Every structure is written in structure tokens, then in C-alpha cells.
Amino acid sequence: MIKAFTQGWKIAFRSWRIATIVYLLQFLLALVLGMMVYSELGSSIGHSLELKKLLADYDHTVLSDLNNIHGGFQKIITTGLPWLVLIWLIASVFISGGLLFAIDRRQYTWALFWAGGARYFFSFLKIGLVFLAIFLLITAAIWIPLAGNFDTIIPALPSEREYAYIIIFVLVLYLLFVLFLWGSATAAKFFKIKENTSIWQSLKKGFGWAWRHFTKVEGLLILFAFAQMGVVAIYWLIEGASGMVSPTLIWVFFFIQQVFVFFRILWRIGVYGGVEALMSPVVDHE
Amino acid sequence: MVSGQVPANDCDPYFAKAKSVRNANYDIKLTLDHEAKKITATETLIWINHSPDTIQEMRLYMYLNAFKNTNSTFLGGTTNVFGQTFEDRTAEEWGWIEVTKAVQRGQGDLTEPVPIESGVIKYIQPNDDNEDDQSVLQVPLDQGVMPGDTLFLDMKFTAKMPKIIARTGYADKDYFAFLHWFPQAGVYEKNRAGEWGWNCHQFFRTTEFYSDFGVYDVEMTLADHLIIGASGCKIKDQNNGNGTRTVKYHVEDVIDFAWVCYSEFEEHRDQWNHVEIKAMVPVEHRSLAPRLIQAVKNSLEYLTENVGEYPFTTITIIDPPLHGLRSGFMEYPTLITGGSFWGAPKGFRGVESLIVHEFAHQYFMMMLASNEKEEAWLDEGFVTYYEDRIGINYFGEKHSQQDLFGLHHGNREMSRVEYTSINNLASGATVDQGWNNKTTRSRELVYQKTGTMLVTMERLLGLETMNRLIKTYFERWKFKHPRGEDFIAVALEVVEKEKGAEMKSVIESLLRQSIYEASYCDYALSNAVSRQKRTPMGLFGTTDSMDYQKEELKDGYNNVVRVDRKGGMILPVVIEIIFKDGSNKIIEWDGVANSRTFEFESATKMVSAHIDPEQKIYLDIDLNNNSYTWQPETSVFWKYALKVMFWVQNVLQSVSMFT
Secondary structure, three states, rough: HHHHHHHHHHHHHHHHHHHHHHHHHHHHHHHHHHHHHHHHHHHHOOOHHHHHHHHHHOOOOHHHHHHHHHHHHHHHHHHHHHHHHHHHHHHHHHHHHHHHHHHHOOOOOOHHHHHHHHHHHHHHHHHHHHHHHHHHHHHHHHHHHHHHHHHHHHHHHHHHHHHHHHHHHHHHHHHHHHHHHHHHHHHHHHHHHHOOOOHHHHHHHHHHHHHHHHHHHHHHHHHHHHHHHHHHHHHHHHHHHHOOOOOHHHHHHHHHHHHHHHHHHHHHHHHHHHHHHHHHHHHOOO | OOOOOOOOOOOOOOOOOOOOOOOOEEEEEEEEOOOOOOOEEEEEEEEOOOOOOEEEEEEOHHHHHHHHOOOOOOOOOEEEEEOEEEOOOOHHHHHHHEEEEEEEEEEOOOOOOOOOOHHHEEOOOOOOOOOOOOOOOEEEEEEEEEOOOEEEEEEEEEEEEEEEEEEEEEEOOOOOEEOOOOOEEEEEEEEOOOOOEEOOOOOOOOOOOOOOEEEEEEEEEOOOOOOEEEEOOOEEEEEEEOEEEEEEEEEEEOOOOOEEEEEEEEEEEEEOOOEEEEEEEEHHHHHHHHHHHHHHHHHHHHHHHOOOOOOOOEEEEOOOHHHHHHHHHHOOEEEOOOOOOOOOOOEHHHHHHHHHHHHHOOHHHHHHOOOOOOHHHHHHHHHHHHHHHHHHHHHOOOOOOOOEOEEEEEEEHHHHHHHHOOOOOOOOOOOHHHOOOOOOOHHHHHHHHHHHHHHHHHHOOHHHHHHHHHHHHHHOOOOEEEOOOHHHHHHHHHHHHHHHHHHHHHHHHHHHHHOOOOOOOOEEEEEEEEEEOOOOOOEEHHHHHEEEEEOOOEEEEEEEEEEOOOOOOOOEEEEEEEOOOOOOEEEEEOOOOOHHHEEEEOOOOOOEEEEEOOOOOOOOOHHHHEEEEEEHHHHHHHHHHHEEEEEHHHOOOOOOOOO
16 A cells, blocks of 8 residues: 555656646636636726735725625636536546556656547546546435434434534545545546456446455555645645735745645546556456 | 522622613513423513503513414414424424413403403404414403502413524423513503504514513422523522422513523533623533633623623523524523534634624613614614624734634624625615514614614714713613614714714714615715826917927826715715825815716826725725725735636646546
């Protein structure tokens, strides 16, 4: 597991060229919304003296008045973000194909990335949709009853603390399940690449493999999760210590944020690489 | 029992001198059957007629009947009140109250013949003629009560508590909230037209309570595992040796009596000067008790200094368990109900804000006992104003309500934003949001618009004058029933004395427009142009000697500033012009015209113009459009554009897990 973890990171760093493409694609998509916000601020309250309050700190009054009168960020996010997510999900299917293909071949080149993306797009789209559907169904099945029966559950428990513990316990189980699902999805895609199995067979093999190696898969993904949480904590600490409170710091933080985003992309590649490292001996012998 | 003879560990409820007219006094003895969720009780109402009329009938509030069925005026056919649905209620989960016997002392039984519906005692519907509504009981008297005489009305009643709904009722684990739970006299008073009569409205969803001052003695017999928090002070606590105990509370010069009991309450006590603070918290909320108590201490300290003395010797905080939370967020004499949850983080200051809000009602409602059914703004609006002031005083302007995960906001700005965020700002006048408005009640108009109006008033007058104004109002009207006009009269009197006739006119205009009209305030600086002076250009002279003259720049600037009044509210405002050399110019505008253009010359270029630069008119619904500058802070555009980009990148990265 530790070996797979380190192997995953090695693969991630070797894939920096592919990661750059992914980063740029994502950056361009996010830029659309960023520019909409820039334009909205300029056209709505760009000439207001109140704007200065937003530089030094978060100001609830200025932002609320902006949203009340002009719709502000809210309108941009609610109208723009769903489309971006949809476009990115489709792009992400292509990216997964390219990444996993490159990782499987141990050649982290752009050419292989494009080839893999094109070759496995439709197969991975189907696999992705199945896993997305399972994820949404299970999420609804767990959380809707827990929230909906709040009034019944609370009095049945010795105290509110137990309810909080139940929520935490269910949350942990849920997160483990999500990780398991992620491991299964990644494995299913690797089976598709390695053995060229049908979609159904890939799904079956993916789940089967992840189930048989449950501890290793969960352990690996938890290690990756902790790695990410550590970086998030560092970012929050830096942001909390200063923040974008002057023109210079705005660009300093922009740089830090983009490093963080690039890290997350490497992290995703690392997860794929780690799962592949766990799978390789198994697949070789099956 | 007299002062000094109270049981150990409890407070002294007796005042040396009555603080109110004490014309509605109650002596209640009840037994609680906690398994049947029912109380049986005797009640003696000792009512003094302070009117010039001979009273031939009494009118009693029977609030619990609002929860008898969905045909009550309160429920009005709905199965959802305050976000709570009750479609699946069983027969045992509804509530009701019934007077089974009523005797005018020295006269006959008024409840004969029975049932009440067919006898002389009957339910009446003075507001909406809904015959199914039983929230007001009319009790014709055998003998009229002469002016100055006292009525002794001995009653027996049974009250079945509903499963908690709209503040009152029971919840699991023997949690009971006895709030507006007994037959209570309406108010016989002079109306706005100067005519005497009963002010005893039915119970509407959109209104709260109104009653007279008096002395309450309430004795409860109940299972000994139930721990009580109640209005007033405990003057008797007796173990009956049969699994029950009898407890008696006494409280003077109050308008109501409330009590709560629960099998898992833990009592925490503290002292602030003469006031004993009791926090009744579920065991799992133990760690929150110091926060609740400190919030009350802060309120006591602040309100004593800025409004007036809190004369009672006790205040009880009820912190309901989560499963009884719907009984929270309310105020009763010397008892308030909060709302918290296990593990509530310190940065979530809603816990404290709520306590401060409900405690402030001890002043604005319990002592200044305005009519919540007709003029809710007089208590809720003022309480919102003081909740915000107290929050800011102890936690800071921008952090008093929430300070979590880098997101923070203050009470005052939140109150203003709640008001300015309502869909139709001109949907109704603040004063209309009461019993005569059955379908809608804009909480934001009553609470937040009034609170924001009072901030505007404070900023126009200055804090010291505002404090003196409120103190005068409090001293003059405490333990009475002030109306809106009474507050306005006090306000204008103080303002005229301290700030002159011109400011009096401004304040009167502000009050009348904010409360009695459905208008809002929005002044906007729509355009500002500063152009360097130029020589004339073109052709000059006659055809035989025509000169062409080029445009040339001259010293100085011509400036044009256009301001608009977008809302209906009219208030005088100042406009501050800032020039490049740092100098400024102040323009005073009466704010009457819909649009006004100001033209003026200056030595240097105008760099910004600002209506109401000190933001005194806090009621203005859009403070962003009050100013205009030629030097926009473009770095802010970048800051938020980049922040949004960053979060979008993270969202995209997170949602693509399975694809």
C-alpha cells in the first residue's frame, strides 16, 4: 500500500506534461466565470466608493446590496456553473481515458494522452455514468432518511450528542463507501484498458477487485485523502494569516491558489497511479 | 409570605411598592398528569375595573384552542405552521383548553347550563367570524363590575397540551412548555378613537400577545422527576411523598406567567448585581450554560446603562433540548426560551444573539407592554435594535453574529440585509403587520425595518441623544401599555428639546414614513462629470470677417452631479464632493425631487461624489449606489474574479471523481 502510494506520486510527477494540459483546460473553463465576475463588478458597482471595503476584508453589506440589486455573483454562479460542470464532466471522461492509458503504458506523453482519451471516451463515459448513478442513489438513500426523520430519531436517542455521533459515524462510512466506489471505478477503467473487456465485465471486475483488496484500496485512498487535507490545511493557514488584502497580495495568492489547483491535478493522477500499482501484480496473474 | 421569608437558594419576588396598576391578578393551582399531557386546575382571576364603564362581561384568551383543529383561526386550514408540518397528528397530539366551571364570587355558577357552547358563556370571534375558532371566551357576568370595583372569578379548567406547535406543548422524555396555557383576561382599554372596550383579539399566526399587569401565584403539583423553570421566584417546594411534589411560584407586576419542565434539565445559577440568573439546560448542553448566562449578564449590563433599571430579581433561561426546540425563541416575564444544540461552536453567535434578543423583551414587551397584536414593531423592532447594539458592543461590528471559517458578519448589517432582501419592499406598512393582516406578515418589516430605522434615527441624532430619548420613553411608559403614537410623542419632545425644530421635523418624517407608509429609501448618485473649462470653439463673427477659434483649456473645472430618489421615502441628505487636491464640498439636498442635478465650478478636478457619506440613512436599501468615483478600485475586481476562479477550479476537480 505504501509502495503503491509512493509509486502513485512518482507517476504523478512524471506526468507533469499531461497535468499541465489538464490544468490549462480547467483554467480556461474557470476563467470564463472569473471574467464574468470581473465584468459584473465593473458594470454594477465598479464606480462605487464602497468597493474599497471589499479589498481590506469581507464585507457582508456591500456584497448583499450587490446581490439584492444586481443579482451579483449569485446569478453568475447559478447560471454559469452548471454548464461549466457539465462541460468539465464530459472533458473529464476524455482526460481519464488519456491519463489511465498513459499510466498503463508507463509513457506519460501528450500523444498517448490524446490517443487514450479518444479511444476510451465512450467506454469511460458509460462506466462513469454507472458509477455516478450509484453514487447519487446511495447518497440519497443514506442522507435523505437521516435528515427527514430528524424529529423521530432525536427523541429516541439518549441525547443530541448521540445524534451527532451517528452523523459522524455515518459520514465516515459514507466517505469510505465513496472511496471504495472511486477505487472500483478506477479499477474498472483499468480493466477496460488492460483486458479490453466489455463495459459490464469491466464493472464486474472493477467491483470484484476493489472488494477483494478492500483494505489496501481504502488504505491507499485514505493516505491520498490525508495528503490532500494537509495541503488544504496549509492553504487555509496561509489565507487566514494574510489573504488578498492588497494589490500585490492578490497576485501572490493567485499564484498560491494555482499551485494548489495544480497539486490537486497531480493528486488525481497520483490516485490513478497508486491504484494501477496495486492492480498490476493482480492483473498480471489473472 | 413576605420579603425575607423565601426558601433558601431562591430569589425574593416581592416589590416594596407596586410598579404597575396590577389590575389582572391570578391565583392558579394545578396538577399535571404528565402521561396524559393534561393539567387540571383552579384559577382565581382577581380583576380590577380601572375604566369608567360598568363591565358586564369578561373576555378571556383561550390560546391553546388554536391547536384543537385545523379550522382554528390560528391554523387557518393549513397543516404547516412556522415550517412545521403536522399532517400525521394523532388525536392525542392536538391540544385544547376548556373552562369547566366559572363562578363570579358571591354570585351563581356562570357555566350553567353546559356545555359552554349552548350556555351564556360562549366562544366569540371578534375579528373574523370564524365559528370554529375558540381562542376567545366571552363570560357574561351575573352582576356588572362597577368602576373601581374588583371582580373575583373562580374557575376550573382543563388543558390538554398539544405536541409542541408554535412555541407551546410537550415533547418526548417529559418535556413540557406551558406557554400561553391558561385562561387569561383580555385588556379593557380606551382605543385609538377614545372609546372604552375589550381589546381581546383572536389568536392569529401573525400575532403574539397582549395582556394586563398583575400578580401571579402559581402552584403546580407534578411528578417529582420533572425539573421546573418558571417565571418569578419559587416560594414553596414540598415533597408530597407519593412520587409528586408541589411547587409554588410568585411574581409581581408582570403580564403573563410561563413555565417549562423536563426530566433532563440541569440548573445552572449565577448572579448579576441583584438579579439571580438561572439557566435550565439539558444535560448535554452543559457546556453552553456559561455562554447563555454571560449573554444575559451582557444584556443586563448594557440595558441597565442605556435604557433603565431591570427591577426583577430573577431571570430564567430555558434552553430546550433539540427535540423540543420548537418551544424556543420566545419571551415571557422573567423567563426566556433560547435555542441551541450540542457542540454549537463559539463562532456561531446565534446562540448568544437569541438570548440577548429574548432578554431585551423584558424591557420592550414585559415592562413597556405594548400591544403585540396590533403594533408588534414596538417590541420586536426595538428588541432587534438592542440585540444588534449589544452584540456589536461585546463582539464587534462585523463579527457579532457569526465568526466561523473566515466568514463573519455582524448583527446590525445582517438585520439591515434581511430587510433589504425582501421581495417587495413596498409590499406593506410596518404597522399593518398584525392581527388585521391574516395572510402575510413580513417579519422583516416588523423586526428588521424597524431596527434599521432606529439605527438611522440614532445616527441622525447621535448616540447620546438617542439614549436619552429611549430612557425618557422607558421611564414614562414602563409598566404601562404604550402605543406607537406615545413613542413618537416622546421622541419628538426629546428631539425638539435637544436638537431643535428642524431635526424634529426630520425625525417625525422618518418615523411616519418608516412605520405608517409602505415606502422605502433609496438615494442614488447616478452620474458625476468633471470637465476642465474650455474656451469657446468654432467660427465667430460675420461672413466677411469670420474667425476660427480653437478650443483651449482654461483653469478650473465645470462639474455636474446627478442624484436620484429611487424610493418613495423622502429624507434630507448631504452630498460630499471630493476634489483631486483633497479638498471637499458639501451640498445639502432636501431629497424631495425624483431627480436633481447640481452644477458647480471648482479649481481642481472632482474625483468622487458621495450621498450621505457617513451612512446615517442606514435605511437606504442600496448603499453601493450612493457614491461615484473616477478612480475605481480595480484590484477588487481581480480579487473576486480570481477567488471565484479558484473555487470553480476546485469544484470542477471534485465533481469529476467518477468520470
